[in-house]
Amino acid sequence: xxxxxxxTCLLLAGxxxxxxxxxPIGYVKTITGTATITTGKNKVPAQxxxxxxxxxxxxxxxxxxMGVTFKDDTVMSFGSDTELTVDEYLxxxxxxxxxxxxxxTKGSLNYVxxxxxxxxxxxxxxKTPTGTIGVRGTQFVVKVDDTAQ
Amino acid sequence: MMRGTxxxxxxxxxxxxxxxxxxxxxxxxxxxxxxxxxxxxxxxGKVVVSGAxxxxxxxxxxxxxxxxxxxxxxxVDDAKFQRDFGEAVAARPTLPEHFTLYxxxxxxxxxxxxxxxxxxxxxxxxxxxxxxxxxIGHSDTVGKAELNEALSLKRAQAVAELIKAKxxxxxxLVVESHxxxxxxxxxxxxxxxxxxxxxxxxxx
Numbered sequence: 197x198x199x200x201x202x203x204t205c206l207l208l209a210g211x212x213x214x215x216x217x218x219x220p221i222g223y224v225k226t227i228t229g230t231a232t233i234t235t236g237k238n239k240v241p242a243q244x245x246x247x248x249x250x251x252x253x254x255x256x257x258x259x260x261x262m263g264v265t266f267k268d269d270t271v272m273s274f275g276s277d278t279e280l281t282v283d284e285y286l287x288x289x290x291x292x293x294x295x296x297x298x299x300x301t302k303g304s305l306n307y308v309x310x311x312x313x314x315x316x317x318x319x320x321x322x323k324t325p326t327g328t329i330g331v332r333g334t335q336f337v338v339k340v341d342d343t344a345q
Numbered sequence: 346m347m348r349g350t351x352x353x354x355x356x357x358x359x360x361x362x363x364x365x366x367x368x369x370x371x372x373x374x375x376x377x378x379x380x381x382x383x384x385x386x387x388x389x390g391k392v393v394v395s396g397a398x399x400x401x402x403x404x405x406x407x408x409x410x411x412x413x414x415x416x417x418x419x420x421v422d423d424a425k426f427q428r429d430f431g432e433a434v435a436a437r438p439t440l441p442e443h444f445t446l447y448x449x450x451x452x453x454x455x456x457x458x459x460x461x462x463x464x465x466x467x468x469x470x471x472x473x474x475x476x477x478x479x480x481i482g483h484s485d486t487v488g489k490a491e492l493n494e495a496l497s498l499k500r501a502q503a504v505a506e507l508i509k510a511k512x513x514x515x516x517x518l519v520v521e522s523h524x525x526x527x528x529x530x531x532x533x534x535x536x537x538x539x540x541x542x543x544x545x546x547x548x549x
Contacts, residue, residue, distance in 0.1 A: 223477050223516065223549070225438030244475035245516035261436035265549045267479065267519075269441045275432030290526035306433040308385060308440070326377050327396025327412035334390025336403075337430040338379040340412070 220247035221285045222266035226273065229260025250285045254278075256303065270296060270310030278303020283323075289315060299323040302342035308335045380409040380421050380430070385440055442469055444546040445529075446504060447539060450487070453496070453503040463504075467511045470548045477517040477549050480505045485541035486525045486534045497544075498522035504544045 224233070224246040231242035234253040240246060242262055248254070256262050256278045263273035268287045274280065284297040294316040300323070313320045313333045320331040324340045381403040383389050391404045396414035403410050407426075408418040444466050446459035470476045482501030484493035501520045509518075530540045 220517065223475070225475060226436050228436065261432045263436040263438040265438050265441060269547070269549070271438055271440060273433050273436035273438065275430070275436070290523045304430055304433040306430065306437050324377060324412050327394050327414050329379055330393035330395070332391035332393065334392060335382040335384045336379055336392050337382060337433060339429045340377045
């Protein structure tokens with residue numbers, strides 16, 4: 197079974213699985229070293245094509261990095277020892293439902309905003325332990341040094 | 346004598362580094378901060394940082410601000426930028442690519458120009474190490490909303506079948522219908538508009 201098959205099956209099995217009414221909100225696109233995606237109690241090693249869901253926690257190990265693309269074209273990539281949780285993700289433009297809230301607790305993030313930030317900038321934020329970043333349609337990088345807190 | 350010279354040299358070095366230190370205070374080693382970059386489309390947007398110690402707006406490229414909001418934005422030097430963000434920047438995936446395909450009125454028949462675009466969609470997807478593709482169908486406002494919902498689903502499915510038949514290989518393919526709810530060109534109801542009769546294909 198190739199990765200491609202697994203991903204397709206995951207999609208097909210979506211309606212039967214624990215994520216019942218949730219389709220993937222994005223996929224892993226680049227990876228070096230080790231990283232994991234944890235959704236609820238389900239923790240999987242990140243590989244090319246691994247799906248992300250609302251609530252997923254993305255984590256990279258030492259000397260590792262990972263890039264993901266969301267279905268609204270938001271692109272995020274992480275350096276080593278990074279933890280980011282996708283707290284809220286809503287993307288239904290034709291119903292006006294848009295939200296992308298995430299929390300970066302440590303590490304580094306490169307963020308390229310997507311359609312959600314374009315249509316509804318105030319619906320996009322990145323929380324960190326010391327402050328919150330509001331995104332007004334742009335690219336930025338952010339570092340959270342958890343030894344400084 | 347030797348010892349005296351050494352002492353003097355040492356003293357000079359320490360003094361020099363102290364002076365240098367005073368002139369440009371070294372930034373704290375441990376800090377959490379955000380740096381604004383130029384967007385891939387060439388524009389520079391804006392980020393707002395709100396922390397316990399204040400709020401800062403960054404609207405210039407390569408300006409940085411602490412996440413607690415305590416300091417006005419300041420430039421970040423290249424060495425520090427590379428050290429803090431080099432890995433994350435290098436891991437950035439290829440950006441998504443978009444194609445818009447158009448249809449003859451009332452059905453799922455692609456225009457000749459759009460039909461000719463299909464091979465390049467398949468080719469572009471194949472160039473990625475991993476890709477997921479979404480195919481979203483739309484209609485103009487001629488006819489009932491429910492019928493347009495069904496029609497634009499039919500359009501999206503037709504495109505999905507055509508690109509699969511041409512050998513599209515992806516990790517995931519999502520087909521959706523937005524009917525007349527997501528017009529590219531806003532029009533009143535019952536308005537024929539070729540630019541609204543479309544399927545949007547995104548390769549990510």
